[in-house]
Amino acid sequence: MGEEEGGGWRKGPWTAEEDRVLIEYVKVHGEGRWNNVSTHLPPGLKRNGKSCRLRWVNYLRPDLKRGHITPHEENLILHLHARWGNRWSTIARSLPGRTDNEIKNYWRTHFKKKGKYPSQSPEKTQVRLMRRQQFQAMQQQQQQQQQTDMKRMMLLLDESEENVSTFTHSRQEIIHPSVQDNQGYFCSDIEEYRPIPVSSSSEDMILWDGLWNLEDLQGNLTGRANYQQTIASTLFF
């Protein structure tokens, strides 16, 4: 991995410098026109358009959410997969901050392998979910304190439109009333979570069904998420 191949394109893991350069590019030129990236960039970034797009969409986008899939999200994935099958991008649109790749990976490791859901023994799954619930209960207290600040920050970001014009699409999907809904993890019927949408087309219902759990932005930063946030901060501030 990490070697140059046909056409001179670099492959393999991205370096921090490559990330920085790509972020700069998107900052100036916006998303899209990925094949132009290589022509605008210093020789250091010999990545083809597809690779750049993938890196941005799955890793560098500032609105990405990191950390474990919550039980609520897990429910949502199950529910939506039952409805949509392997249409990961469709499913991902209902889970703001999650990528299709992430959901796909999660599905494959947890539900696909041993036939239908869930993949693990019920006992194991239960233990796993309980651990997460404990962890999240701890975090919830912190979140309640910090959520107000975070919302204020998001509003500020929306106002500074010239800085973030390239990211409006995703953020507008993120902010919606269900921001408060991340409470009942083990709800068996996902419909109970669903806020009443203003518009009631089935597509809208799915969009509104999404959730925005701020835990990872606020507290549970993994090394990688931390790195991502650092990079994101260079974009916004």
Added chain:
DNA sequence: AATAGTTCCAACCGCCTCTGT
């Protein structure tokens, strides 16, 4: 402590669709 098995996740590939000419 060593090994095997599992989970996680970044990244690539090939195909399909969309869009511009």
Added chain:
DNA sequence: AACAGAGGCGGTTGGAACTAT
């Protein structure tokens, strides 16, 4: 209408990290 290029999507791979034995 036909073609080409770009972007999007789902499937797959491979390696690192974690967990169980």
